[in-house]
Amino acid sequence: MSNETRTSVTVIGLGLMGRALAAAFLRAGHSTTVWNRTAGKADELVAEGARVAPTVGDAVEASPLTIICLTDYDAVRGLLGGDDADLTGATLVNLTSGTSAQAREAARWADLRGARYLDGAIMAVPPAIGTAEAVILHSGPRADFEAHEPVLGAxxxxxxxxxxxxxxxxxxAGGLVMMWSVLNGWLQGTALLRTAGVDAVTYAPFARQLAAGVADWLPGYAEQIDRNSYPAEVSALETDVRAMEHLIEESEAAGINTDLPKLLKATADRAIAAGHGGDQYPVLITQFTTPTP
Incomplete structure (x- = not known):
């Protein structure tokens, strides 16, 4: 094994995701130390070769790289802010879910304690960890990321x-809103088709093809947003609104919920009222960047 392969790593927090992270490091050949408030959650990992640290401080000291995956940022500070944990010289990679403000504050908090800090986000479910399908995002000093990239790649x-x-x-957060928006659109369409006896399995391939087609529009639409210019190359917003009206009418006639199509139309109506009826759909960014009254 190379020195990179033998690099030791610590994982703090052994929920479903934390256990998946530790297992991936073990499979990649890394010496892995773990810690969790409920020690029994480490049993399967120990059977695979992990070492359980007696304290959080021991866990951090065991490895040059510590991965943190806890319930929230308060838990991170609560566990690592005690006298037991000396963070001087440690590199922390925090994969705990939170807001950008919490991430920046955590970076300042870690710096005051002498630690290097990377914040991260896991765009995957636990079974995908350790495969190319698991996307792990990192932000913070590039030098710290590059120093540990071979290990994190596990x-x-x-x-x-x-x-x-x-x-x-x-x-x-941007990924989550994309995910839920696509799923909600599919569910609205499924609800409509079911009123005509079309089941979800039959409708799903059509919906998938349509979603992929819409995704292909994004690069061109992104250029319009960055230029702040929205020529109606395909369809003007005022035309799209008429289609939204049809969707509302169809949903009402079918006896299904109309909250989603009415929300779409209300957003477009505000943009049209602001003089954007002749622009293309991405002009709605002006509404999404406006704070809610």
Whole structure:
């Protein structure tokens, strides 16, 4: 094995995701130390070769790299802020879910304690960890990321987004809203088709093809947003609104919920009222960047 393969790593927090992280490091040949408040959650990992540290401080000291996966940022500070844990010289990679503001504050908190800090976000479910399908986002000093990239690569496809510690959380939030929006649109369509006896399994391939087609529009639409210019190359917003009206009417006639199509139309109506009826759909970014009244 190379020195990179033999690099030791610590994982703090052994929920479903934490256990998956530790197992991936073990499979990749890394000496892995773990710690969890409920020690019994480490039993399967110990059987696979992990070492259980008696304290959080011992866990951090055991490895040059410590991966943290806890319930929230308060738990991170609560566990690692005690007298038991000397963070001087440690490199912490915090994969705990939170906001960009929490990530930036955690970076300042770690710096005051002499630790290097990367914030991260896991864009995967536990069974995917250790495969290329698991996307792990990191933000913070590039040098710290590059120093540990070979080890972090055991978890999946790792990416450095930039020096701003808050970027991983922002990308995570952006990914979540994409996921839920696509799923909600599919569910609305499924509800409509079911009223005509079309089951979800039959409708799903069509919906998948449509979602992939819409995804292909994103690069061109992104250029319009960055230029702040929205020529109606395909369809004007005022035309899209008429289609939204049809969707609302169809949903009402079918006797299903109309909250989603009415929300879509209300957003478009505000943009049209602001003079954007002749622009293309991405002009709605003006509504998404406006705070809610």
């Amino acid at each position: 978890l999946g496809t790792v990416t450095h987004l930039g020096e701003d510690h808050g970027l991983a959380s922002l990308y995570d």
